[in-house]
Amino acid sequence: xxxxxxxxxxxxxxxxxxxxxxxxxxxxxxxxxxxxxxxxxxxxxxxxxxxxxxxxxxxxxxxxxxxxxxxxxxxxxxxxxxxxxxxxxxxxxxxxxxxxxxxxxxxxxxxxxxxxxxxxxxxxxxxxxxxxxxxxxxxxxxxxxxxxxxxxxxxxxxxxxxxxxxxxxxxxxxxxxxxxxxxxxxxxxxxxxxxxxxxxxxxxxxxxxxxxxxxxxxxxxxxxxxxxxxxxxxxxxxxxxxxxxxxxxxxxxxxxxxxxxxxxxxxxxxxxxxxxxxxxxxxxxxxxxxxxxxxxxxxxxxxxxxxxxxxxxxxxxxxxxxxxxxxxxxxxxxxxxxxxxxxxxxxxxxxxxxxxxxxxxxxxxxxxxxxxxxxxxxxxx
Numbered sequence: 001x002x003x004x005x006x007x008x009x010x011x012x013x014x015x016x017x018x019x020x021x022x023x024x025x026x027x028x029x030x031x032x033x034x035x036x037x038x039x040x041x042x043x044x045x046x047x048x049x050x051x052x053x054x055x056x057x058x059x060x061x062x063x064x065x066x067x068x069x070x071x072x073x074x075x076x077x078x079x080x081x082x083x084x085x086x087x088x089x090x091x092x093x094x095x096x097x098x099x100x101x102x103x104x105x106x107x108x109x110x111x112x113x114x115x116x117x118x119x120x121x122x123x124x125x126x127x128x129x130x131x132x133x134x135x136x137x138x139x140x141x142x143x144x145x146x147x148x149x150x151x152x153x154x155x156x157x158x159x160x161x162x163x164x165x166x167x168x169x170x171x172x173x174x175x176x177x178x179x180x181x182x183x184x185x186x187x188x189x190x191x192x193x194x195x196x197x198x199x200x201x202x203x204x205x206x207x208x209x210x211x212x213x214x215x216x217x218x219x220x221x222x223x224x225x226x227x228x229x230x231x232x233x234x235x236x237x238x239x240x241x242x243x244x245x246x247x248x249x250x251x252x253x254x255x256x257x258x259x260x261x262x263x264x265x266x267x268x269x270x271x272x273x274x275x276x277x278x279x280x281x282x283x284x285x286x287x288x289x290x291x292x293x294x295x296x297x298x299x300x301x302x303x304x305x306x307x308x309x310x311x312x313x314x315x316x317x318x319x320x321x322x323x324x325x326x327x328x329x330x331x332x333x334x335x336x337x338x339x340x341x342x343x344x345x346x347x348x349x350x351x352x353x354x355x356x357x358x359x360x361x362x363x364x365x366x367x368x369x370x371x372x373x374x375x376x377x378x379x380x381x
Contacts, residue, residue: 001314001373009321010370014058016329018066024051025070028077029333032341032354036332043077046092050364052078053099053380054335056107057367061374068108075104079116082123091137091149093124094156099364102162103380114166121163124156125175131205133178137197147202150213151187151194151225153179154232158381161239173239180236184248186210187229192251193221193270194229216269217347223266223284224340226256231291235381238298246300249291256288257312263323264316268340279355281340282324283362289313289320289369294379297372317369325366326358334358336366 020029020038029038031047041048052074059067078100082088088096097120104113127136135153139146157176164173186198186207195210195218215222233249236242259270261280267273268281292313296306324336331337339362341354371377 001318003374005318005321006370006373009325010061010367010374012325012327013054013335013367013370014062014064016326016333016335017054017058018064019329020333021055021066021070025073028074029360032339032359033332033334033357036334036337036358038333038358038360043074043081044087046090046095047360048074049078049096049098049100050360053103053364054360054367056099056103056380057364057371059107060377061371071100071104072108072110075101075110075113075116078120079112082116082119085123088120088123091124091127091135091153091156093120094159095152095361096120098156098159098162099380102159105166106378106380117159118163118167121159121172124159125172128175128179129200129205131202132182132200132207133205134182134200135175135179142202144202148197148199149179149183149187150197151183151228151232154183154228154236155381157232158235158239177240180240180245184233184236184244188248188252192248192255194226194252196222196225212348214342214350215348216271216345221255221259221270223256223268223270223281224287226252226270227284227287227291230256230288231294234291234295234298234300237295237300249295249300250305253288253292253309264319265324265338268343279340279343280338282320282336283339283359283365285316285320285324286336286362286365286369289317290365290372293369293372294381313369314373317373320366320369332358334360335363 027040028043028048030041031045052071055067055071097117101113101117104110129136134149137150160172160176187195196212196215198210199208211218229252233245236245265280265285267278272278292309296310324338326332339359342350344352
């Protein structure tokens with residue numbers, strides 16, 4: 001891929017982020033922009049870690065101390081959040097604490113960041129259900145109407161592998177292993193599309209059914225869910241070296257690639273075609289690029305497979321840079337346009353939110369993809 005194009009993309013992104021430090025240091029951006037500008041928010045919801053993560057990526061790219069200082073202010077906020085259990089009764093501890101506090105520990109050696117991330121790992125494993133062998137995503141623990149896992153959680157598991165590494169306690173890794181096995185046995189369909197969520201019997205732990213929350217309908221493939229499957233199987237291979245993870249990565253990725261429009265950025269559900277005139281989700285494309293690059297770097301593919309998948313990743317990233325990236329903070333204060341937080345349909349359970357807007361995870365994974373292409377990067381995940 002053209003290095004000058006990557007360097008220009010990195011420069012444009014870091015310039016937007018540098019300007020954002022004035023507003024989003026003591027406070028955080030909301031999960032998605034409103035008319036292309038992020039509202040000012042507290043450290044709540046599941047997405048704020050991605051803001052801090054973009055600052056760490058920008059710090060790695062520029063060595064500008066302003067990014068490090070703002071990121072460390074936010075690390076303290078994450079410490080207080082987990083210490084006081086503020087909005088942490090869910091499975092998204094990895095999304096919150098890996099790109100913020102694990103990254104901080106990796107890059108600065110901060111013991112405060114390390115402690116916060118270990119507390120977050122403890123919170124995450126507290127949601128593990130023995131009956132069914134999975135981490136319950138949402139809701140009251142054990143409640144029948146929320147006794148389910150979701151595909152997103154594959155990206156929360158690296159926090160547990162990291163916690164085992166730094167503490168020496170295998171309990172974190174063991175739970176991550178069991179959750180991965182349960183997820184991959186149930187979330188991937190015969191055609192290698194994926195369910196968003198999967199329910200289990202709260203009395204017996206037996207699998208019950210797969211349903212969507214944010215996809216178009218139960219038997220369609222939500223684009224971001226499929227993207228979590230791509231990156232999630234790549235990370236599962238890295239940590240477990242299980243041949244099933246490697247094969248599922250290729251099959252899940254191939255399904256995703258086979259359902260892309262001409263510009264290589266998906267509609268918010270992979271069932272849609274151009275004539276449906278549905279919104280794109282640029283964040284899904286950014287996640288998939290990172291997942292493919294991860295798999296190309298961790299020894300899971302042959303040279304020929306690496307060449308094939310890397311070419312696909314470069315095509316997607318080039319489209320994001322050319323057609324979706326924010327070129328100036330006068331246009332928006334996110335990094336990539338045309339994302340979707342949630343899109344309602346007659347079959348799903350969500351209301352429209354952040355449709356055709358920037359979102360924090362899209363910004364983060366876009367910049368991670370650029371960084372992965374520019375330098376040898378030590379993954380936060």
